[in-house]
Amino acid sequence: MKTAFITGATSGIGRATAIALAExxxxxxxxxRNAAALDGLRxxxxxxxxxxxxxxxxxxxESIVADLRVDVLINNAGVMPPLGNFADMALADIDTALEVNVSSAILLTRAVIGGMxxxxxxxxxxxxxxxAHAAFPNVAVYSATKAAIAGFAAALRADVSPFGIRVTEIVPGRVETQLYKSILDADARAAMYAGGVALQPEDVAAMxxxxxxxxxxxxxxRFDIMPTRPTTPSGSMQGSKS
Structure with a gap:
């Protein structure tokens, strides 16, 4: 049986992918980090x-993966800093985004790539x-972290492809997850996902x-997976009369 190691598996894309791969x-x-959510998955x-x-x-x-055979590593864990102009960002939010979105993924990959x-x-x-591939306002640091991952994935592929190791960058558009839960109120999240046109985590997991x-x-x-119908910045479907 092949093994898959998934970070950020308690919700969203990580949770949906864990279930899809198990099936x-x-x-x-x-x-x-949420032990109860992980137990629910089990x-x-x-x-x-x-x-x-x-x-x-x-x-x-490093301790967790030390004795594991990892055939597939899915670096999914990530955070979205509070939205806003870069000049107003808190240094702590910048540090957290760099640590979780970039450093942690690189270091975990380093821990398993030798076995592969x-x-x-x-x-x-x-x-x-x-x-990572288009400019949007109010997400400068988040964009930078994802662009860093794009560059790392491409260079990593050049390093490890001679050894039969595959590397894939997943590029989703708007996915209805908990990513914005801590930085947007309920009304703003509802507007973002209005019209039911956003991707669902299960769509990314299937791919x-x-x-x-x-x-x-x-x-x-690399694969890009986007909503079929375009959305406005508020999330509602373009051309909708509602």
Missing amino acids: AGYEVFATG DEHPSIRPLAADVSDREAM RSRGSGHVLFVGSSA IVAVLSLPERADVT
């Missing part, structure tokens, strides 16, 4: 193994963002499973 026959190591599917940990705790993450190289196979996936199902000779280096 596809993987043994899934699901990490996150109750939902017995092949999911919950591992409560904070991705920014380097020693804890010695086996001559493996797949590393990074959940990026369309914000991840499809990419992983390809033969090892094929590497989807």
